[in-house]
Amino acid sequence: MSIKGAYRLIPNKIPDIRGSFFEAFREELLTEIIGYPFTVGQANYSLSCRNTMRGIHSTALPPGQAKLVTCVRGAVLDVAVDLRVGSPTFGMYDMTPQDEESGTAVYMADGIGHAFLALTDDACMNYLCSEAYVPGTMIEVNPLDPDIGIPWGIEEPPVMSEKDAAAPTLAEAVSQGLLPTYEECLAHYQALGKRSAGS
Secondary structure: OOOOOEEEEOOOOEEEOOEEEOOOOOHHHHHHHHOOOOOOOEEEEEEEOOOEEEEEEEEOOOOOOOEEEEEEEOEEEEEEEEOOEOOOOOOOEEEEEEEOOOOOEEEEOOOEEEEEEEOOOOEEEEEEEOOOOOOOOEEEOOOOOOOOOOOOOOOOOOEOOHHHHOOOOHHHHHHOOOOOEHHHHHHHHHHHHHHHHHO
């Protein structure tokens, strides 16, 4: 994708008379692409009604939390946002339509924020996370921040949690020191690669 550390995974479907089959994730292939292993520490699902907006969410370093997200029912507009201060693509976003038919997934390294808009009722998202959730480490940035300017294409106010609706803008998150630096994230990725090489 346009943001370094974010990847779109598009599966090869094998159809037959029963339906279809595809590999959603293969650890060694993703490791080859990102340069370090993506280990799953926690798996989550979210169910959302149409016009629900979740995010922009990330996790502080440490512990960090890389994510592989897939829409397994319904359809969503999925968005990755670079929250790494000092990154060449800081504040930029990349959009991926996801639905249950395509099997498309998005991988986001630590420091990349995630948000989505549910386009259907009962939209179900699966999140494979590299680390278990640690209370107090979540980072929230307002998905309607005009300086980020995500073109959500909404015609009415979205359904949002109070926390997401009250989240700081990107500029406020920077001034409050809530976001990791690009250098911190690069050092984290490098440490993950060395840890893997040493094991």
